[in-house]
Structure formats: C-alpha cells, structure tokens
C-alpha cells in the first residue's frame with residue numbers, strides 16, 4: 128500500500144504552488160517590539176453553531192452556521208467582526224512536525240486554523256476569499272505533551288470521517304475550548320495555504336501553543352487522503368505547506 132510521505136503542497140525547495148501562504152515567523156520574533164496600535168483580539172464563540180465534521184481530502188474540517196454573527200472574531204488588526212466559517216488542522220508524520228508557521232526556525236507538531244470571513248463588506252465566503260481584507264485566520268500551534276482535556280471531542284469523531292468526502296453531524300462544539308490561556312499574537316497579511324491560495328488572509332497567530340498528546344495526534348493520522356472507493360489507501364499526514372519567504376512583509380506583535 129502506497130504511503131504518501133511528501134507534504135501535499137510542495138517542499139521548501141520545490142513549492143508546487145504559488146501564493147505567499149503562511150510565513151516563517153523566523154525573524155527575531157520574540158524580541159519584536161509590541162505594536163501599541165494593536166489591541167487584543169476578542170472571540171465571541173458562545174452562541175457557536177457547529178454543524179458537521181468532514182474529511183475534505185486535505186484535512187478534517189468542522190463547519191459552522193455562518194448565516195449570522197453568533198460566532199465572530201474582532202479587535203486586534205481587524206476593522207470589523209469576522210464570522211467563523213470552519214476550523215481545520217495541519218499535522219506531520221509520526222514524530223515529524225506539521226505546523227505551517229515556524230517561530231525562529233522552529234515548527235510545532237501541528238497547527239489549528241480557525242477560518243473567519245468579513246460578512247460586513249462581502250456577501251459570501253467565496254467573495255470574501257478573493258478580497259485582501261476578506262478573511263481572518265486564527266492560527267494556534269499544537270505542541271506535544273499531556274492529553275488535551277477537550278480535544279478528544281474531535282478525535283473521538285475521526286473514525287466517522289476516515290475517508291475523503293465523508294461527513295457527519297457535529298453540533299454544539301465550542302472551539303473556545305481549544306484556545307491557549309494567552310491571546311497574545313503575531314499578525315501579518317498573507318494568503319490561503321492551500322489552493323486557491325488567494326492573498327486574502329489577515330493572519331493572526333497565537334504565541335502560546337496548546338498541548339496535546341502524541342496519542343491524540345496519532346488519531347489524526349488514521350484519517351485517509353483517499354476515498355472509500357479507491358484501492359490505494361493513503362494515510363492523511365504531512366498535510367502542511369512549509370513556510371514561504373517573508374519577502375519583506377511586515378509581521379507585527381501584540382503586547
């Protein structure tokens with residue numbers, strides 16, 4: 128059985144795709160001066176409205192009802208509230224790292240992306256995804272250690288979405304339980320890290336990782352890139368795009 132080992136979106140030397148994607152937060156970030164104009168980010172997920180969990184062939188995705196402003200992110204670098212559309216994860220192979228951002232050259236085991244769109248200025252996610260201020264993605268690093276007390280709510284559902292294009296109900300999940308204690312962040316203007324790679328993302332990457340166990344991460348690797356009808360079963364791992372060159376872009380730091 129063939130096992131895919133190369134990251135899906137190209138490698139450092141031969142990126143298959145264009146787009147700035149995620150950045151190597153590699154400059155001496157820890158010493159970046161705090162930008163006093165950057166206020167705190169505010170997450171209002173209390174009335175959150177998760178709908179389902181699905182395997183889209185690239186990652187596992189939890190989708191939300193975004194027909195109103197019940198689940199939004201605002202503040203920080205954002206000019207208005209952005210509605211939560213979905214969240215998903217990127218991870219490596221066994222023992223390898225799989226985050227899409229790096230901090231001073233260090234990558235984490237995995238990275239969670241909470242994808243929001245600017246429903247004040249745009250009529251749909253698709254329209255927002257093509258606008259420079261259309262999306263806001265909150266990136267959260269996952270480091271390994273003890274079990275995460277709430278991640279089991281996701282990992283216990285993964286067997287239901289093993290194959291590409293599988294989906295199952297997933298109601299009442301509040302992603303607030305996946306946040307670290309501090310909301311201090313770095314922010315910059317970048318792109319989606321997978322096709323269509325639109326330059327439409329205000330990236331907000333939290334400085335503090337959450338801790339999950341290797342066992343919990345291992346459950347993500349039981350997912351498959353392949354569909355139920357396909358002969359070859361390709362384990363879903365290394366579904367991250369390595370960081371792209373900063374190209375002089377500014378990364379700002381909250382306090």
Ligand SMILES: NS(=O)(=O)c1ccc2oc(NC(=O)c3ccccc3)nc2c1
Nearest residue numbers: 212213240242252264318319320321322
């Ligand atoms: N790794 S990433 O940069 O956060 C990233 C990359 C590519 C993405 O495509 C979408 N599309 C939807 O969510 C969507 C959801 C429902 C309907 C239409 C689109 N979100 C993305 C996030």
Ligand SMILES: [Zn+2]
Nearest residue numbers: 215217240320
């Ligand atoms: Zn992502």
